[in-house]
Amino acid sequence: xxxxxxxHKNVVMLSxxxxxxxxxxxxxxxxxxxxxxxxxxxxxxxxMDEISIKQxxxxxxxxxxxxxxxxxDNFLYEQYLKFLDNKNQxxxxxx
Numbered sequence: 001x002x003x004x005x006x007x008h009k010n011v012v013m014l015s016x017x018x019x020x021x022x023x024x025x026x027x028x029x030x031x032x033x034x035x036x037x038x039x040x041x042x043x044x045x046x047x048m049d050e051i052s053i054k055q056x057x058x059x060x061x062x063x064x065x066x067x068x069x070x071x072x073d074n075f076l077y078e079q080y081l082k083f084l085d086n087k088n089q090x091x092x093x094x095x
Contacts, residue, residue, distance in 0.1 A: 002030040002061070005069065011077045012037070013068035016059055022068070023059065026081060034058040045080070 006027040013024040025037030
C-alpha cells in the first residue's frame with residue numbers, strides 16, 4: 001500500500017511506536033522495510049513550528065500502528081502540492 005502511495009505521490013498520516021504523535025507527509029520512498037515521508041515540507045507548509053523535524057527519517061514498517069490515507073487534510077494538502085507543481089511547470093523559478 002505504501003509503495004502505491006509513493007508512486008502516486010499520496011500524502012498519509014502514520015501512527016507508530018517510535019513517535020508520541022502521528023507523522024504526516026507525502027510518501028517519498030517506500031520499500032518492504034521502511035517508508036520515508038516528506039515531513040519537513042509537510043510541517044513547514046502547515047506552519048507547525050511546535051514540531052521540529054530536522055530530517056525525513058526512515059520509519060520502520062513494523063513500527064506502524066495505523067495508516068491514514070483518506071482524510072480531508074490529506075486530500076487538501078495533495079491538491080496544494082499539485083497546484084504548486086503545476087505553477088512551477090508554467091512559470092519555472094528563475095535561478
